[in-house]
Amino acid sequence: MRTIKASDIVDAVANMxxxxxxxxxxxxxxxxxxxxxxxxxxxxxEVLRQLLENADLSLKTKLPLCQDCGLGVFFVExxxxxxxxxxxxxxxxxxxxxxxxxxxxxxxxxxxxxxxxTGDGTPAVIHVDIVPGDKLKITYMAKGGGAENMSRxxxxxxxxxxxxxxxxxxxxxxxxxxxxxxxxxxxxGIGGTFDHAAKxxxxxxxxxxxxxxxxxxxxxxxxELYEAINKLGIGPMGLGGKTTVxxxxxxxxxxxxxxLPLAVNVQCHSQRHEEVIL
Amino acid sequence: xxxxxxxxxxxxxxxAQLKAGDVVFLSGTIYTARDAAHKKLVDLxxxxxxxxxxxxxxxxxxxxxxxxxxxxxxxxxxxxxxYRMDSYAxxxxxxxxxxxxxxxxxxxxxxxxxxxxxxxxxxxxGGAGALLSNSITAAxxxxxxxxxxxxxxxxTVKDFPLLVINDSHGGELYAVPDLxxxxxx
Numbered sequence: 001m002r003t004i005k006a007s008d009i010v011d012a013v014a015n016m017x018x019x020x021x022x023x024x025x026x027x028x029x030x031x032x033x034x035x036x037x038x039x040x041x042x043x044x045x046e047v048l049r050q051l052l053e054n055a056d057l058s059l060k061t062k063l064p065l066c067q068d069c070g071l072g073v074f075f076v077e078x079x080x081x082x083x084x085x086x087x088x089x090x091x092x093x094x095x096x097x098x099x100x101x102x103x104x105x106x107x108x109x110x111x112x113x114x115x116x117x118t119g120d121g122t123p124a125v126i127h128v129d130i131v132p133g134d135k136l137k138i139t140y141m142a143k144g145g146g147a148e149n150m151s152r153x154x155x156x157x158x159x160x161x162x163x164x165x166x167x168x169x170x171x172x173x174x175x176x177x178x179x180x181x182x183x184x185x186x187x188x189g190i191g192g193t194f195d196h197a198a199k200x201x202x203x204x205x206x207x208x209x210x211x212x213x214x215x216x217x218x219x220x221x222x223x224e225l226y227e228a229i230n231k232l233g234i235g236p237m238g239l240g241g242k243t244t245v246x247x248x249x250x251x252x253x254x255x256x257x258x259x260l261p262l263a264v265n266v267q268c269h270s271q272r273h274e275e276v277i278l
Numbered sequence: 279x280x281x282x283x284x285x286x287x288x289x290x291x292x293x294a295q296l297k298a299g300d301v302v303f304l305s306g307t308i309y310t311a312r313d314a315a316h317k318k319l320v321d322l323x324x325x326x327x328x329x330x331x332x333x334x335x336x337x338x339x340x341x342x343x344x345x346x347x348x349x350x351x352x353x354x355x356x357x358x359x360x361y362r363m364d365s366y367a368x369x370x371x372x373x374x375x376x377x378x379x380x381x382x383x384x385x386x387x388x389x390x391x392x393x394x395x396x397x398x399x400x401x402x403x404g405g406a407g408a409l410l411s412n413s414i415t416a417a418x419x420x421x422x423x424x425x426x427x428x429x430x431x432x433x434t435v436k437d438f439p440l441l442v443i444n445d446s447h448g449g450e451l452y453a454v455p456d457l458x459x460x461x462x463x
Contacts, residue, residue, distance in 0.1 A: 043299075043441075047403055054409040058354075063408040067344045067354040067427075104353055106344040106427050115314050117426045146359040146382075146404070170462045174455035179359050179382035181404035231459040237381065237403060239441075240453035270405040 002079075002134040004278050006086025006094075009138070013095025016140040016274040017072060018103035021064040024055040027209040028246070028271045035183060035236070035243040044241030051236075051269060062103070066270045069105035070142030072096045072124035075203055079133035092138070093122045108145065127199060135277050139206050142272040147180035148265075153198050156260040165190060165262055166225060172264045173229050173245070178238020181268035185209065185247045186229070189263035191255040200251035201263035206273050209247040222248045236269075246271070283437070287335025288376040290396045296442045298449035302400065303437040308337040308379070309420075310431040312358055316366040318422055319430075323369070330421035330430055333374040337400075340380035342427035343417070344407070352417040352433070356407030357381040360399070364388045371397045383452060384444055392446050400440035401451070413438040 029052070036048035058065045074092055078084075084091070100107055100121035107121040125143075152172055156164045169188060176184075189201030213219040226248045235241025246269060255261055279299040284292050286306030296302065309331050311319065322329055340360055344353030360380030367378060368391035376397055381404040392398060402410055416434035423429050443451045457463070 050403045050406045050409055054403075054406040057412070058408040061350075061408060063347070063350070063411060064344050064354045065408060066405045067342060067356055067407040068358070069344060104345045104347040106342065106353070108342075108427070117428075119426070149359065167462050170457070170460050174457055174460070174462075177383055177455060178401075178452050179361065181381065228460045228462070231461070232455040232457070233453050233459065234455055235453055237401065238383075238452045268405055 001081055001083045003083050003085050004136055006084060006088070006091040008278060009084070009088065009091035010095040010098060012276045012278060013092050013138065013140065014099035014102065016138070016276055017096060017099025017105065020140055020142050020272045020274040021069045021103060021105050022058050022062050024058070024065060025271065025273065028269070029055060031209045031246045032269065035246065039241050039243060041235065041239070041241045043239040044236045044243065047236035047239060064103070064105055065272065066144060067106055068108060068144040068146065069100065070144045070272070071109060072121060073141040073143045073202065074124055074126045075139040075206060076126060076128040077131045077137040078128055079135045080130055081134035082136050088128070089126055092126055093124055096122050096124045137275060137277045139275040140273060141206060144268055144270070147184060147268040150176035150180040150266040151264055153194060153261070153263045155194065156262055158258070158260045160260060162221070164260070166228065168262060169225055169264050170228050170232070174232055174234070176266060177234055180266045181270070182234055182238060183236055183243040183246045183269050185249065185267040185271050186225070186245055187265040187267060188248065188250045189261070189265070190250060191253040192261055193255070194261055196253065197261035197263035198265065200253060201265040204249035204251040205265060205267045205271070207249045209271070213250065218250050218252055222250050286337060288337065289335065293376055293396050293398050293446050296398055296445050297447070298442050298445045298451040300442040302440045302442060304337065304440055305436050305438070306434070308339050308433050308435055310339050310341050310343070310433060312340055312342050312428050313362050314425050314428040315422055315430050316363055320366050320369065331432065333370060335374065335376050337377035337379055338370070338375060339433065340378065343411070343431070344427070346417070350411070352411050352414050354407030355411045355414055357402045357404055360384055367391065371395045379440060389444055389448070389450070392444055393448055396446045398442060398446055399444040401443040402440055410438070
């Protein structure tokens with residue numbers, strides 16, 4: 001067994017929160033630059049130009065890219081040969097507290113009914129999977145509320161198949177329109193159960209925008225949806241244009257004979273995520 | 279599409295000239311409020327009490343800024359999604375509020391209130407909070423401090439860059455999604 005101290009997790013998580021909110025990942029920046037070159041509409045170009053200027057400014061001033069620094073969502077892959085000295089969940093929450101305080105990030109966690117802010121950005125949403133090995137991999141996403149609100153889970157009938165999936169996803173993006181800060185990234189979970197579809201849809205958003213799905217059939221489906229959605233013409237901030245989505249990422253897993261679970265997790269253009277391996 | 283420089287307080291004439299798609303650089307004093315603050319504002323109105331700021335001729339910016347780091351008046355400060363304030367906006371427009379600033383679609387009742395009371399809805403670029411904070415020169419909490427990021431703040435803005443999304447004549451800027459082009463009937 002390999003021992004990892006909780007305090008090392010706290011520091012790593014705090015750093016990820018700050019970096020994630022102030023440094024736009026290269027794949028997202030490249031994608032915005034390509035989109036700006038491809039757009040003909042002046043308003044679409046101007047929005048994309050502002051987003052790139054915003055990213056430069058954020059990097060320079062350490063002001064967060066967006067005032068909505070998100071709820072912290074963490075995907076943890078814990079090697080079965082790892083022993084955490086202390087409490088893993090508490091270490092991630094403590095790192096979140098520290099990162100959101102030290103980085104002057106907005107604390108956006110609140111009671112669902114009283115709406116009272118918890119004051120420190122916690123509790124974070126933490127998903128843990130046990131994997132073979134002696135490493136601890138933690139992926140952080142700053143998940144903003146505006147795009148999250150446009151997300152949906154539905155249970156399709158198996159007969160609806162791919163056609164039903166495509167229709168639901170495209171209509172969801174159409175209905176969301178300008179609300180989730182397009183150009184967005186769409187994470188899609190197909191299969192599993194009601195809860196699992198949503199989890200894998202969210203995890204799909206941690207992929208790089210310029211990657212290709214290892215299964216060529218799924219890669220084709222991603223391309224089909226990407227092209228269909230971009231024909232909607234919603235464009236950057238909903239002002240019209242060719243770029244409604246920067247990427248479509250699908251995760252697919254087996255499901256019950258009776259079901260076809262589908263989750264559509266919408267992410268804004270500020271696709272902020274970081275990962276660390278301890 | 280025209281470009282205007284406007285100052286608060288905003289007059290009916292200021293608003294009536296604006297058309298969806300126009301660019302406006304706004305200067306002066308505006309106020310921040312999101313969901314929780316709107317609920318409290320409307321509760322005050324229901325109780326016949328005075329609001330913490332004068333609605334007449336002003337603009338409400340739907341924003342919950344990030345904390346101000348040392349040496350800056352405010353943190354990152356871009357717009358939040360506006361539809362969540364649609365249940366409150368028509369009433370505030372009817373009481374003299376001239377403009378709201380946010381991102382995303384408004385409902386039919388809110389759009390109608392803009393026509394009825396000569397008001398406007400401005401869009402600011404969502405996710406450009408660091409950039410937009412450069413146009414805010416001062417910020418102070420004036421009400422509901424307990425709401426933290428959702429407290430009502432008085433902002434002084436200088437040439438705050440805005441786009442007219444809904445004008446006072448029923449015009450709207452947002453693109454209508456083309457489902458047919460996307461292959462969905």
